[in-house]
Amino acid sequence: MLVIDKPAGLPVHAGPRGGPSLEDFLPALALGKKRPQPAHRLDTDTAGCLVLGRTKPALAELGALFAGGRARKTYWAIVVGGPAAQSGRIDLPLRKVSSAATGWRMEAHPEGQPALTRWRVKGRAPGPAGGLARLELRPETGRTHQLRVHCAARGWPMLGDPFYGTAAPGGLHLLARAIALPLIPPLEATAPVPPALRPAFAACGWTPEMDNAG
Numbered sequence: 135m136l137v138i139d140k141p142a143g144l145p146v147h148a149g150p151r152g153g154p155s156l157e158d159f160l161p162a163l164a165l166g167k168k169r170p171q172p173a174h175r176l177d178t179d180t181a182g183c184l185v186l187g188r189t190k191p192a193l194a195e196l197g198a199l200f201a202g203g204r205a206r207k208t209y210w211a212i213v214v215g216g217p218a219a220q221s222g223r224i225d226l227p228l229r230k231v232s233s234a235a236t237g238w239r240m241e242a243h244p245e246g247q248p249a250l251t252r253w254r255v256k257g258r259a260p261g262p263a264g265g266l267a268r269l270e271l272r273p274e275t276g277r278t279h280q281l282r283v284h285c286a287a288r289g290w291p292m293l294g295d296p297f298y299g300t301a302a303p304g305g306l307h308l309l310a311r312a313i314a315l316p317l318i319p320p321l322e323a324t325a326p327v328p329p330a331l332r333p334a335f336a337a338c339g340w341t342p343e344m345d346n347a348g
């Protein structure tokens with residue numbers, strides 16, 4: 135298996151409209167085996183850790199870890215405003231809705247699938263609209279757009295989120311920061327903060343040295 139640092143703006147799978155996707159680069163990662171395949175999802179707009187399986191047994195094992203909630207995923211995000219508390223949890227079911235006018239999106243709804251996110255404030259920056267906050271997010275479920283919808287539903291949308299907030303320079307400020315898998319031996323990987331996100335992260339107390347400190 136492999137863990138790669140996927141750049142923001144690159145979809146994992148090829149879409150009907152064409153354009154580059156991660157699938158175009160998978161042959162270069164074959165390393166003498168069949169081309170690897172993603173073991174989980176990562177939004178097009180999200181950068182960071184993406185796990186790939188190189189063989190069918192590896193993909194099956196990885197799939198079981200993610201499906202069973204045993205893969206520990208850590209995300210970093212910049213949100214507009216931010217929570218008053220320093221830590222907490224968001225327990226809101228999510229469902230997919232669509233219309234001819236706006237296309238599809240996710241929404242919090244009692245009839246949706248269970249979705250749970252734990253969060254912790256790592257830094258703040260004063261400013262208009264309540265300023266910014268730097269959050270550490272740990273999803274305990276893997277719903278589409280879960281972190282983005284959960285934060286927006288609480289009144290602090292992610293900076294640069296065109297779906298559930300407002301577009302901003304640098305794009306969506308969400309990073310799949312780390313992944314930890316209970317394998318033998320355990321597998322852990324972290325992704326650095328991309329250059330486009332660094333100004334907002336730095337305003338909230340992040341420094342480049344933190345990429346090496348975890």
